[in-house]
Amino acid sequence: MQVQFFCPRWGSEALSISSFCRKAKEEGYDGIEYGVPITATKETLDEVWNEAAKADLKIIIQHYDTVDAEFSRHYDRYCSWIEKIGPYPAVKINSQTGKDYFSFEQNSMLISAAASCNKQVLHETHRNKFTFAAHTIHAYLRQLPGLRITLDASHWVCVAESYLEDQEEAMELAIVRTDHVHARVGYPEGPQVPDPRAKEWEYALNRHLFWWDKVAERKQQANEILTIAPEFGPFPYMVHSPVTGHPVADQWTLNAYMMNLLKERYR
Structure with missing residues (x-):
């Protein structure tokens, strides 16, 4: 099994795209995960792909900002992004798709629109989207056999206020459908x-390692490539001291730590 690691652009926007790509390459990443907003111009996207190619980095595209509450507008904007x-x-493509309050039929229309794309589209498990909880996506996975996902179980742990020990069936099916x-x-x-390196978070880390x-x-059994994006984020995901306003850990360092931990684990 080959494992490829992708560095998230999220949190490093202060760097130029050329500096970001060089830094990601020097850190040992195989590619970058780049969020493309609906407003992105051709000039911006051309620059991203040119700089990634110069650094010999692959790209996973991320969709995140179709947020309209009115479904028909939401659907049109999502199709325009695709x-x-x-x-x-x-x-x-890693897509944060739909809304938690859209109906099954509405979210299924968005999933169908994504399937018309000329690339593999994976639907990220994320709060506020149709994938917001393990127990709700279970119905989608059962009824839509072609549905594939990006597994970010951190959101499900937060939504359920548990480490999902009582949702093993839903987790097993989600793992079967995971491609990123x-x-x-x-x-x-x-x-x-x-900070996942701290002793007090050892159980949390081990639960996620169990799923990964x-x-x-x-x-490994299918002899397929596994893609992973260590995705510890900036504020407000990153805890800051209320006194100094400084982050309790460095985002880039945490993601590099996670990448190297998993490189060694899946070597």
Whole structure:
């Protein structure tokens, strides 16, 4: 099994895209995960792909900002976004899709629209989207056999206020359908522990490693490439001291730590 690691652009926007790509390459990443907003211009996207190519980095495209509450407008904007990124080569698309309050039929229309894309689209497990909880996505996975996901269990842990010990059936099916992993560690009161290296978060880390190991095992058996994006984020995901306003840990360092931990684990 080959494992490829993708560095999130999220949190490093202060760097130029050329500096970001160089830094990601020097850190040992295989690619970048780049969020493309609906407002992105052709000039901006061309620059991203050119700079990634110069650094010999692959790209996973991320969709995140279709947020309209009115479904028909939401649907049209989502389809427009899919059309926008059509010409750009990417390993896959990670899509934060739909809304938690849209109906099954409405979210299924968005999933169907994504399937018309000329790239593999994976629907990220994320709060506020149709994938917001393990127990609700279970119905989608059962009824839509072609549905594939990006597993970010940190959101589900937060939503359920538990480490999902009582939702094994839903987790097993989600793992079977996973083609990309966001390696962030959540806990019952939040989607990101302050520092996964700290002893007090050992149980949280081990629960997520348990799920990621199962994904890796399936990819190993199928002789498929496993893609992982360590995705510890900036404020407000990153805890800041209320006195100094400083983050309790460095985002870049945490993501590099997670990448190297998993490189060694799945070597």
